[in-house]
Amino acid sequence: MSDWRVWRISGPKTIVEDTVNPPAIPEKPLRVRITKVFLSGVDAAIWRGDLKADYPIVPGRFAVGMIADETENTLFPKGTRVLLHTFRPRPYTGSEKVDFSQDESVVCGQTQDGFLRDFIYADPCDLSPIPDVLSDEKALVAHYVALARSTVECLGPCKGKHIAVIGANVMGILTAQLLIYQQAAPILIDTDSSRLAFAKTCGVYYTLPADKKLLDGVANITGGRLASGSIYVIGAPGNDHKIPFQVSAEKSTTVFSGFVPDNERFSLDLALRKQLTLRFVQRVTEFETAFNLLFTRAVDTNAFKAKTIAPADVQKFFETYSEHPEHDVSEVNIVSLI
Numbered sequence: 001m002s003d004w005r006v007w008r009i010s011g012p013k014t015i016v017e018d019t020v021n022p023p024a025i026p027e028k029p030l031r032v033r034i035t036k037v038f039l040s041g042v043d044a045a046i047w048r049g050d051l052k053a054d055y056p057i058v059p060g061r062f063a064v065g066m067i068a069d070e071t072e073n074t075l076f077p078k079g080t081r082v083l084l085h086t087f088r089p090r091p092y093t094g095s096e097k098v099d100f101s102q103d104e105s106v107v108c109g110q111t112q113d114g115f116l117r118d119f120i121y122a123d124p125c126d127l128s129p130i131p132d133v134l135s136d137e138k139a140l141v142a143h144y145v146a147l148a149r150s151t152v153e154c155l156g157p158c159k160g161k162h163i164a165v166i167g168a169n170v171m172g173i174l175t176a177q178l179l180i181y182q183q184a185a186p187i188l189i190d191t192d193s194s195r196l197a198f199a200k201t202c203g204v205y206y207t208l209p210a211d212k213k214l215l216d217g218v219a220n221i222t223g224g225r226l227a228s229g230s231i232y233v234i235g236a237p238g239n240d241h242k243i244p245f246q247v248s249a250e251k252s253t254t255v256f257s258g259f260v261p262d263n264e265r266f267s268l269d270l271a272l273r274k275q276l277t278l279r280f281v282q283r284v285t286e287f288e289t290a291f292n293l294l295f296t297r298a299v300d301t302n303a304f305k306a307k308t309i310a311p312a313d314v315q316k317f318f319e320t321y322s323e324h325p326e327h328d329v330s331e332v333n334i335v336s337l338i
Helices: 041-048 142-153 170-181 193-201 214-222 243-247 269-273 288-295 311-323
Strands: 004-011 014-020 030-039 062-067 081-084 087-089 105-107 119-122 127-129 162-166 185-190 206-209 227-233 248-257 277-281 305-309 331-336
Touching: 004 311, 014 311, 030 081, 041 311, 142 170, 142 248, 142 277, 142 288, 162 170, 162 214, 162 243, 170 185, 170 193, 170 227, 185 193, 185 214, 185 243, 193 206, 206 214, 214 243, 227 243, 243 248, 243 269, 305 311, 311 331
Parallel strands: 162 185, 162 227, 185 206, 227 248, 248 277, 305 331
Antiparallel strands: 004 014, 030 062, 030 119, 030 331, 062 081, 081 127, 087 105
């Protein structure tokens, strides 16, 4: 078996291609040929050195692939397209002392190697077969859809309610679409007018700039009331943490949701005065419902443009992405490995 290609971030602002010998005795039973990798803002932040990671590390948090060999697993025959799970339980053999300061799960591409490589051995529990009706590009955003679903569930029944969503990035737009599907009325809020304009093309009707007139704008939409709940999208740049507390009605729920660790400190005084319930969602593991939501177009990604990147151009991509943090939110950046 020939060597496998792998791309590693060896240090801040440096990514290199390397080759590795395949494992002689694989610990995982299924060999997966990685076909496409979705590069996100988290990958760029690790490349810049803005997000903590142990170098060298293989980037690529979200990926799809194909079962490369004949197997005895009837769910994963050779040629099956699969989504690789980003979040996995932290391995524990029972012999070492538990470090309770660590997270209970590992994050591929951040706390352990990601998927920017030719092959990987994987356990069946870390894979989800992709339905034939879904393209690779749609499957690559399944983690976002699953997170949006978990986030909306934290708010309880939303039918007929105005829900503020702060952050018009990919996650925020898909969350707003899911709220509309559940017959709620999302109000999408962001500091960037171009992101809000794109959100409208995705079917999000109510959008507001995060400016001094925000509360008046919310009142105009709701008929003089504040929102019945709110969602703060972690990782959507430029939006103040206190906005969800400001726009939420007393005794409602605010959900902080996103894949990016949020290490900034912020005051909870207003949340306490309003007796808000705070929830946090950052991990997802179930994808069948996400696939169904994509298939039925309850969340519709057709307005997003897939931008294909060659592996040799990944360094250039990270440089351009980091130089222009206001990049087009409509672009989904995909490295093709086939």
